[in-house]
Amino acid sequence: MKIIITGPKGVGKSTIGKRIAEILHIPFFETDEMIESLFEEKHGNKKSCRQIATDHGESFFRKLEKEAIKKAALYDWCIIATGGGAMIFPENRIQLRKESVMILLKATVDFLWQRMQVTGIPPFLQGDNAFDKYSQRVQKIYEATEHICDIIYTVTKENEDTAHEDLLQQIYFVLSQCMHGPNxxxxxxxxxxxxxxxxxxxxxxxxxxxxxxxxxxxxxxxxxxxxxxxxxxxxxxxxxxxxxxxxxxxxxxxxxxxxxxxxxxxxxxxxxxxxxxxxxxxxxxxxxxxxxxxxxxxxxxxxxxxxxxxxxxxxxxxxxxxxxxxxxxxxxxxxxxxxxxxxxxxxxxxxxxxxxxxxxxxxxxxxxxxxxxxxxxxxxxxxxxxxxxxxxxxxxxxxxxxxxxxxxxxxxxxxxxxxxxxxxxxxxxxxxxxxxxxxxxxxxxxxxxxxxxxxxxxxxxxxxxxxxxxxxxxxxxxxxxxxxxxxxxxxxxxxxxxxxxxxxxxxxxxxxxxxxxxxxxxxxxxxxxxxxxxx
Ligand SMILES: Cc1cc2nc3c(=O)[nH]c(=O)nc-3n(C[C@H](O)[C@H](O)[C@H](O)COP(=O)(O)O)c2cc1C
Missing domain, CATH: 3.60.150.10 (Chorismate synthase AroC)
Structure with missing residues (x-):
């Protein structure tokens, strides 16, 4: 059993995931970091996810992402934060859904866009109509994941510091339920x-x-x-x-x-x-x-x-x-x-x-x-x-x-x-x-x-x-x-x-x-x- 945290870029998956992992004393992984390691293993040089996507294009990046997610699906008793767009792809959803408690973190596009100004817009969204493209992508992520998640949590300015505490209670509840089969x-x-x-x-x-x-x-x-x-x-x-x-x-x-x-x-x-x-x-x-x-x-x-x-x-x-x-x-x-x-x-x-x-x-x-x-x-x-x-x-x-x-x-x-x-x-x-x-x-x-x-x-x-x-x-x-x-x-x-x-x-x-x-x-x-x- 593992905990998957997904949601659009900038929603707080890493911060919240790390806080929960600390309290539960379990390891925390990010598929983005796994992608970077995979790239280094294969090509011998270090690149960030942003660089990989800019230099080699989105489809190259997604291929590596699929590989990383396949690997992550085998992990047990840990927290895994996925990349923002990873869950748009059915293969990734199927891999990560197995033996997991899945959390979708949501936020309004305005809230996310504001954060994005600090962290940077992903390369494949840059150019004209970036905000519209981003809104559509966020919507796509929600549509692809909402129906398969155990917990859906909306992050706001008011609750961003305590979100991990609310989520912990919900995780305990889901764990207590999904770990019981009838036999x-x-x-x-x-x-x-x-x-x-x-x-x-x-x-x-x-x-x-x-x-x-x-x-x-x-x-x-x-x-x-x-x-x-x-x-x-x-x-x-x-x-x-x-x-x-x-x-x-x-x-x-x-x-x-x-x-x-x-x-x-x-x-x-x-x-x-x-x-x-x-x-x-x-x-x-x-x-x-x-x-x-x-x-x-x-x-x-x-x-x-x-x-x-x-x-x-x-x-x-x-x-x-x-x-x-x-x-x-x-x-x-x-x-x-x-x-x-x-x-x-x-x-x-x-x-x-x-x-x-x-x-x-x-x-x-x-x-x-x-x-x-x-x-x-x-x-x-x-x-x-x-x-x-x-x-x-x-x-x-x-x-x-x-x-x-x-x-x-x-x-x-x-x-x-x-x-x-x-x-x-x-x-x-x-x-x-x-x-x-x-x-x-x-x-x-x-x-x-x-x-x-x-x-x-x-x-x-x-x-x-x-x-x-x-x-x-x-x-x-x-x-x-x-x-x-x-x-x-x-x-x-x-x-x-x-x-x-x-x-x-x-x-x-x-x-x-x-x-x-x-x-x-x-x-x-x-x-x-x-x-x-x-x-
Ligand atoms: C160790 C054990 C031995 C049992 N032996 C019998 C038995 O010999 N005869 C019987 O009618 N019920 C026996 N029962 C009880 C029935 O299995 C039980 O009452 C029945 O399935 C109805 O379930 P419920 O009482 O939980 O509603 C036994 C139960 C246990 C735990």
């Missing part, structure tokens, strides 16, 4: 999951990992084993080893910096139970909405909407968890409540020692019994997962559209069966007074943590504390009313192998998603950096 997650570390419940395989492609990170199959498998089905009598009896294969991006035990692809082959898919309900919308499932959206659906085990899709998330999250552990960050999730039975004690070492992943040794059995009771009654139960991020430094996250809590909420809400999320005092804050809810500070630290470790979208350095509501498993054997694809009302009882409560199995998925957000925010912060008083 891709993350800003710097991009995770794409693929696969269906009863398809051939599932997995994830992780892009944006630094080269040289030591990684093994065991690092990933350890987390997948915590998620895999058939672990206990309170999870689905589908038997899957969920053995992961790393098929790319790893060489001699280290990441190569290229996309890391992890695959888990489905081995125990039994689609027979789904044959009889293939035309039926199961209550509580995505069947109806998938049908409405796509007009086609893989009815076997919910296809893409299945909890099995989370295999890819856990595999990717394992890498983030490993990286964060090295930075002293630990993420712990556990079943705080199941079927209304609330844990009180929090014994972190106990979580992986009981099938419901409760942190309270006094309540785990009770929770397990409640799940089995619901199952015996052909029903299911839900619960609340608590998740704590420990050791996070202050300063991670962004203030507006990419608030850390907003990104975490999005991440956990994207997991199937999650219906709510709160941070710190959460919904209880609505019933508190400011004096109760504010986290006062004294002796260099916070006295309470009602904020849940995040203020203004940025981590405070305290534990990030989240609570996540998980609905009862929708697939139940109890008879329920629903509709089929022909619009008829039918009775349905869902057979097959299901988790009678999703809470125990969702826990490693929550940890994985939280780790991916936190690690991504960490990587983003490394790129942006913190102002240290020097320029």
């Amino acid at each position: 891709t997650f993350g800003q710097v570390l991009k995770v794409t999951t693929f696969g269906e419940s009863h398809g051939k395989a599932l997995g994830a492609v992780v892009d944006g990992l630094k080269p040289g990170i030591p990684l093994s199959v065991e690092d990933i498998q350890k987390q997948l084993d915590r998620r895999k089905p058939g672990q206990s009598s309170v999870s689905t009896q589908r038997k899957e080893a969920d053995s992961v294969e790393i098929v790319s991006g790893l060489f001699e035990g280290k990441t190569t910096g290229t996309p890391l692809c992890m695959i888990v082959y489905n081995k125990d898919q039994d689609s027979r139970a789904y044959e009889s309900i293939k035309d039926i919308f199961r209550p509580g499932h995505a069947d109806f909405t998938f049908w409405q959206k796509y007009g086609i659906r893989d009815y076997r085990g919910g296809g893409r909407s299945s909890g099995r899709e989370t295999v890819g998330r856990v595999a990717a999250g394992a890498i983030a968890l490993k990286m964060l552990k090295e930075k002293g960050v630990r993420i712990v999730a556990y079943a705080e409540e199941i079927a209304g039975i609330k844990g009180e004690k929090v014994d972190i070492d106990f979580i992986e020692k009981n099938p419901v992943r409760s942190a309270d040794p006094d309540k785990a059995h009770e929770m397990e019994r409640a799940i089995k009771r619901a199952q015996a009654e052909h029903d299911s139960v839900g619960g609340i997962v608590a998740c704590v991020v420990k050791g996070l430094p202050a300063g991670l996250g962004d203030p507006v559209f990419c608030k850390l809590d907003a990104r975490l909420a999005m991440a956990v809400m994207s997991i199937g069966a999650v219906k709510g999320v709160e941070f710190g005092s959460g919904f209880a804050a609505a019933h508190m007074r400011g004096s109760e809810n504010n986290d006062q500070m004294s002796d260099g630290k916070f006295l309470t943590n009602n904020a849940g470790g995040i203020l203004g979208g940025i981590s405070t350095g305290q534990d990030v504390v989240m609570r996540i509501a998980v609905k009862p498993t929708p697939s139940i054997a109890k008879l329920q009313k629903t509709m089929n694809i022909y619009g008829n009302t039918v009775d349905v009882s869902i057979k097959g192998r299901h988790d009678p409560c999703i809470v125990p199995r969702i826990i490693p998925v929550v940890e994985a998603m939280v780790a991916l957000v936190v690690y991504d925010a960490w990587l983003l912060q490394e790129r942006i950096g913190r102002y240290d008083g020097t320029v």
